[in-house]
Amino acid sequence: MLVPTQDPDAWGVFDYLTDHTDTPIPDATWHTALQHTTDADELTIIGIHAHKAAPAIAETSYRQAVEAGHTRAMFNLAHLLQQAGREEEGEGFYRRAVEAGNTRAMFNLALMLAGAGRGEEAEGFYRQAVEAGDTDAMVNLGHLLADAGRGEEAEGFYRRAVEAGHTRAMVNLGNVLADAGRGEEAEGFYRRAVEAGHTGAMFNLGNVLRQAGRGEEAEGFYRQAVEAGHTSAMFNLGHLLADAGRGEEAEGFYRQAVEAGHTRAMFNLGHLLADAGRGEEAEGFYRQAVEAGDTNAMVNLGHLLAGAGRREEAEDFYRQAVEAGDTDAMVNLGHLLADAGRREEAEGFYRRAVEAGHTRAMFNLALMLAETGREEEAEGFYRRAVEAGHTGAMFNLALMLADAGREEEARVFFQRAGEASDSSAGPVQ
Numbered sequence: 001m002l003v004p005t006q007d008p009d010a011w012g013v014f015d016y017l018t019d020h021t022d023t024p025i026p027d028a029t030w031h032t033a034l035q036h037t038t039d040a041d042e043l044t045i046i047g048i049h050a051h052k053a054a055p056a057i058a059e060t061s062y063r064q065a066v067e068a069g070h071t072r073a074m075f076n077l078a079h080l081l082q083q084a085g086r087e088e089e090g091e092g093f094y095r096r097a098v099e100a101g102n103t104r105a106m107f108n109l110a111l112m113l114a115g116a117g118r119g120e121e122a123e124g125f126y127r128q129a130v131e132a133g134d135t136d137a138m139v140n141l142g143h144l145l146a147d148a149g150r151g152e153e154a155e156g157f158y159r160r161a162v163e164a165g166h167t168r169a170m171v172n173l174g175n176v177l178a179d180a181g182r183g184e185e186a187e188g189f190y191r192r193a194v195e196a197g198h199t200g201a202m203f204n205l206g207n208v209l210r211q212a213g214r215g216e217e218a219e220g221f222y223r224q225a226v227e228a229g230h231t232s233a234m235f236n237l238g239h240l241l242a243d244a245g246r247g248e249e250a251e252g253f254y255r256q257a258v259e260a261g262h263t264r265a266m267f268n269l270g271h272l273l274a275d276a277g278r279g280e281e282a283e284g285f286y287r288q289a290v291e292a293g294d295t296n297a298m299v300n301l302g303h304l305l306a307g308a309g310r311r312e313e314a315e316d317f318y319r320q321a322v323e324a325g326d327t328d329a330m331v332n333l334g335h336l337l338a339d340a341g342r343r344e345e346a347e348g349f350y351r352r353a354v355e356a357g358h359t360r361a362m363f364n365l366a367l368m369l370a371e372t373g374r375e376e377e378a379e380g381f382y383r384r385a386v387e388a389g390h391t392g393a394m395f396n397l398a399l400m401l402a403d404a405g406r407e408e409e410a411r412v413f414f415q416r417a418g419e420a421s422d423s424s425a426g427p428v429q
Contacts (some may be wrong), residue, residue: 030057040068046102047076055080066093071100078105082112098125103132110137116173125381130157135164142172151176167196174204194221199228206236215240226253231260238265241273258285263292268298274304290317295324299332306336320348325356334361338368354381359388366393370400386413391420 033046047061058080065073078093090396091112097105111126123144129137146154161169170193177186187208193201202225205369207217219240225233233372238253251272257265270285283304289297298321306314315336321329330353337346346368357426366381379400385393399415 001371025053027054027057030054030385034061035066036062036285038064038068040070040073040400043068047073047080051076051080055084055389057420066096069100071097071102075102075105075108079108082108087116098128101132103129103134103137106132107134107137107140107197111140119144119148124184130160135161135169137162139166139172142169142176146172146176151180162192165239167193167198167201170196171198171201171204174201174208178208179378183212194224198229199225202228203230203233206233209284210236210240215244218414226256231257231262234260235262235265235268242268247272247276252346258288263289263294266292267294267297267300274300279304279308290320295321295326295329298324299326299329302329302332302336306332311336311340320382322352327353327356327361329357330356331361331364338364343368343372354384357388359385359390361386363396368398370396373405375400381425386416389420391417394420 013319017318030046030050034043038044043061043065047058050058050061059077062073062077062080066077074097077091078097081087081090081093091109094105094109094112098109106125106129108344110122110129113119113125114122126137126141128142138157142154142157142161144154145157146153155173156353158169158173158176162173170189174186174189176194177183177189187205190201190205190208194205196284198203202221206218206221209215210222219237222233222237222240226237233293234253234257238257241250242245242254251269254265254269254272258269266285266289270282270289273279273282273285283301285335286297286301286304290301295374298317302314302317303320304314305311305317315333318329318333318336322333330349334349334353337343337349337365347365349362350365350368354365356359362381362385366378366385369375369381370378382393382400386397393414394417398417401407401410401413
């Protein structure tokens with residue numbers, strides 16, 4: 001619907017109709033509006049009203065305004081084309097708007113280029129927007145530089161945005177400082193962002209405080225973030241409480257995170273329940289984590305099932321983890337197969353783990369080889385495990401050398417095992 005304006009020769013689009021009705025405006029109405037004006041401002045206004053409801057009309061309107069040199073129309077047309085997936089065309093109009101001095105075009109063009117992996121070009125346009133005083137550009141440029149490993153430059157732009165009161169800049173600056181080991185400085189900026197109500201800052205501040213050994217303070221900020229619905233805060237708070245021996249409370253927060261789909265929470269909750277002797281419940285959460293692709297859950301579920309005598313099921317989960325490259329799973333599968341008398345298969349998995357540098361695999365392989373009379377090979381793997389600091393390997397190697405009459409060598413390894421003061425040293429898997 002068209003309505004008169006203060007200019008007797010101009011018509012406007014009825015605002016109530018475009019803003020408050022769900023009934024689409026017929027194309028004929030839009031075309032009528034276009035036919036009644038050639039003014040670039042009015043064409044741009046029609047484009048704005050049609051931007052979501054009738055993109056084709058908006059494009060036509062913006063293009064007519066662009067022909068008249070209307071800068072805002074250039075920006076809006078670029079944005080419309082970008083939203084339609086026509087980035088190449090959109091880029092052209094953003095560039096025209098940039099040439100006309102449109103700051104938001106500088107920002108949007110930089111954002112689009114950064115998303116396309118054209119970081120160097122993006123940097124240039126962000127810098128133009130920064131020179132024009134755009135604080136969002138300061139933040140985004142900081143982010144671009146930080147991702148490129150140029151933390152010192154990023155810090156400078158974040159600080160400029162912080163001075164302008166930009167909350168996200170406070171958080172990002174805190175992140176840069178925390179990553180650089182400047183936790184005390186990071187804390188200050190996180191606290192400012194927390195005061196501004198930023199949920200991510202509550203979470204990050206909790207992390208910094210926890211790393212500094214200030215668990216009680218960390219708990220408070222995690223709880224604030226949890227109240228705001230931050231899933232990772234639920235997980236981290238659960239972890240903090242579990243480490244503090246407050247398992248019942250930890251369980252509650254892990255469960256909240258699980259309900260929000262947090263995979264590591266599924267794993268940690270399974271681990272917590274398994275440690276509490278609630279194996280059946282633990283199995284359920286491990287299985288959820290496995291379905292989400294968590295390799296550690298495959299290993300732990302295999303361990304849980306093996307302990308319950310469900311060896312065939314355990315083997316299946318260990319094999320899944322092995323396929324994902326998990327070396328602990330290779331060792332555990334080797335142990336399971338060795339116990340089942342399938343030593344040749346077990347040896348293969350132990351050797352794969354040894355190649356990956358797994359110390360316990362060296363020890364277990366040596367033990368199995370020694371038990372089958374392959375002492376020379378066993379000695380080699382014991383020595384590798386000893387070099388990696390495995391006390392049990394020192395003791396077993398000493399025993400093997402002593403049995404072979406090599407007392408002087410044996411004495412050296414007995415002494416090393418004793419110095420390591422490992423009360424559990426011995427031929428155990």
